[in-house]
Amino acid sequence: MALLPKCEAGIIGINILYALGFLEYSFSFYLYIIFAVVLWMTFCLCLxxxxxxxxNKHFTNRTFFRPRAKPAFWTMLLFPITLFSLLTSSVLDTTATMLILQAGLLLVQPLFLAGILWWSQAKDIQKICIKFSAIAGLLEIPLVFFMSFHVGIDFPASTSLVLMVFGHLYTLQGLIFFLPKTFTYGEVSLVSQMMVFFTYRSCSIILQAKQNLDLPDKDELMSTVMFCLMVAVVIFHFFPDPLNASRFYGTYIGIGIVFAIYWFARLYPYNLQAIISNFDISVSKVCLLLYWCVWAGFAIKVVINYNTSKDPTTTIVRKYFHLVMVGVYFPGLLIDTQFLSLAASLAFAILLGLEQVRMYKVPPFGSLLHKSLSIFLDDKDTGPFFVTHIYLLIGFSVPVWLSATNAILHTHYVSAFAGFLSLGIGDSAASTFGSKFGKIKLSGTSKTFEGTLFSIIAQLIFVWYLSFMVHFPINLRLVFTIAITSLYEAFTDQIDNLVLPLLIFPFLNLL
Incomplete structure (x- = not known):
């Protein structure tokens, strides 16, 4: 194996060791051992x-996966490790058990498919995936029920896990075939895991709120937005390409009507004062919203200016949007992470909707959006779906989504800064400083030693500054965390907007 993949894999191994070693758990030691064994077996198989x-480069078929990039199979471990790091001693036993089962099931699907691709040498990947679905379903359903009943999970919860298994099978294959050359194998595994987990969590929050007759809150609103978005993605999968305007807009109008009816039914029994009180609509939230609108206007102005420019430099434009994300997220993280979480969900829904308009060439805005969003492209945007800008929003938002809500999970506040620190500070500093002053190239990559070193220094300076405003522990473990994440950014050829926040999240969460 070449040097860079060895370094990349070594950092993933360190991530596993760190999560297993520093987790202060309160759940069954039996479950801890099982999940630890699963993680290490998966890691060895990925190697x-x-x-x-x-x-044999045909192992991952170039027809469906991003060319000129390694599969990075070990990337599938990042999100399950992130979920595992959430299981601090304050988490209830039942919640911890469910989360471990979810993390394990999210790991099994991509690992099993990778094994089948290796065994068949990817000669006919579409037929292989059809067989994979049948075999995986037959094997996993009895296993899910057996594990669930053995650890005390009731039948409805076990059934929901089975539905999650089938949802993941469908999502993983759909992303590979529906968006060819968009992902590496590691990235498609990671994206499918997050899609399935957040859809599952959204459904759980909605059903729990209705069952308990709770007053609607921000968590439920965010969950319905995410769920409606996933429903739209599934519906569009069955439409022909190109998609005509009437079907596209009709689908979103229909989903919007269902969304409105649901919320009217939820809010109808309560008076306006109770609703406003529960959503905690305050002056600080209004000011924060106006502040975000100013940044949104700045972002639109940048796009317009660079589209009218004769020689736009896409790298500079992308760093402008790193600046926009820093400006938007920093006050939100300091003032109100739950409100930021809701706003990020709405922003993600809007951005994904615009990307669908561009990809499907839906009139009258499809061509205009294609031209406007093209300035974000880099050499990793090789498929029909432009992922760079969406990954940037996901990278900043996923740590906030996992940390801000207290409906299911309870985590440390520090971990919400995972995307902000690794992308907004570290990646931006490495790219800016490395491109201007970098002279010593790291072996086998375009990254420079100076850029990586400055990334570490910039993150440490920011954390020191941040510690005066919030409780942010500064110790040797934090220095190690920042250094290991910066090195991973230098070694990997995966899209760093997606992988870096998930790599650093467990480290920060277990400080």
């Missing part, structure tokens, strides 16, 4: 698959 890919 073997990566080595096999280097010997």
């Amino acid at each position: 073997y698959f990566e080595l096999s890919w280097q010997q």
